[in-house]
Amino acid sequence: MSKTVVVGLSGGVDSSVAAYLLKEQGYNVIGLFMKNWEETDPSGACTAEADFNDVRRVCATLDIPYYSVNFSEQYMQRVFSHFLAEYRAGRTPNPDVLCNREIKFGPFREYALSMGADFIATGHYCAIDHSNGRHKLKKAKDANKDQTYFLNQVREEQLAEVLFPLSELSKPEVRKIAEANEIATAAKKDSTGICFIGERNFRKFLQDYLPAQPGKIVTLDGETVGEHIGLMYYTLGQRKGLELGGKRGEEGRWFVVKKDLENNVLYVSHGDETPLYSRACKVKDLNWIGYMPGRTFNCNAKFRYRQPEQKVKITLEPDGASVEFETPQRAVTEGQYAVFYDETYCLGGGVITQVIF
RNA sequence: UGGGGUAUCGCCAAGCGGUAAGGCACGGGAUUUUGAUUCCCGCAUUCGUUGGUUCAAAUCCAGCUACCCCAG
Secondary structure (H helix, E strand, O other): OOOEEEEEEOOOHHHHHHHHHHHHOOOEEEEEEEEOOOOOOOOOOOHHHHHHHHHHHHHHHHOOOEEEEEOHHHHHHHHHHHHHHHHHOOOOOOHHHHHHHHHHOOHHHHHHHHOOOOEEEOOOOOEEEEEOOEEEEEOOOOOOOOOHHHHOOOOHHHHOOEEOOOOOOOHHHHHHHHHHOOOOOOOOOOOOOEOOOEOOOHHHHHHOOOOOOOEEEEEOOOOEEEEEOOHHHOOOOOOOOOOOOOEOOEOOOEEEEEEEOOOOEEEEEEOOOHHHEEEEEEEEEEEEOOOOOOOEEEEEEEOOOOOOOEEEEEEEEOOEEEEEEEEEEEOOOOOOEEEEEOOOEEEEEEEEEEEEO
16 A cells, blocks of 8 residues: 655646656655635736646646645744744844744644645755654755755654655756656746745835835944835845945945844945954754754854855854854844754754844 | 136946946846845936037037035
8 A cells, every 4th residue: 555645736846746756656646735825916816826727737647636725824823924023123034944844844744644644745955864763854966956944943843754855856857857747837937935925026015014114324434325215125235225326436336234223224335245244143943953963063054045055163052052154154144044054964953143243 | 706626327437539438226137935145138329508619529618507615
């Protein structure tokens, strides 16, 4: 009797191919589509509906059953409300990290298991080791596509019944498999933007939820050089959207280097990016995946998705950890995640609460 | 008010008689399951204004206008 696996289908190539591969491997595959955001996009089209249509086509081709669930309520309460609160507090949240812990490997997983699944699977580019009763998150073979960054907050228990069929494949290989098997989403453009919400004009999107409070843009020397439209619309290291032009006698661009929430001031630097480079940070909400950290140890870290791993030294503290960088890092940002790695595994991660220069 | 200086794209800024560099900003695209970053493309038939000199002017000359500086 073959095992049953429920695959999260987004309507994209990756999850389509994941389903295809599982079926090839002999599993009893069931597709499950999630709708977690109720709003239609600005063009008026409901992208979720279009995606679900793609799911239908793919499942027809693969000859597997499919269903749809709606976790909008949970998404709003467990991911989006936190996202807004973080912006209000002047930080730059990463909703997709929480989305994995709170939705995909939360309600979605539970729902799938309640359907009688032995396993759940997704189209993430990452790998997993199940051995000795432990579950370790492993980097994808395609380092360029590795998505473990987004899974750093998922609890080890949540990974118990998980399969990642794309672990050994590169994106071009996935597309090739889709094409060879006439899967409808073979040439579909990758989705970007916040997961389940999609590509948006980020400012306009935020403006629907957060009030704008204009204020001054000031240099580190104290010179007022412009006006911002609300601190939450900017993040460290950003240069677009400042609308600041040339400066007399200097060449270079303007960068956001600091936010002063109390005084509603946005600090910028011209040309010189050194104020963006930090040497350490503090993290909290540490989550370790199949790993027992020592009091202090060396490993690698990423401070954003698709950044090469950096060497760091971690020292555990009562309420989190201190992370010292071997090389100064540009624009490490509060609210984002520091994710830890060794050669093979994603060890876990934590939220950045303080940046030390 | 006398004397001097400057006026070139939203902002900096080249140009010095031969038919408008570049950077920033901005717009579009690529990359990207956060936000950013990065990359590519686009972006002044016109040089404060009116005349003049010249085959030819943003470049020379004159008037006007605006701003800046020094004298007051």
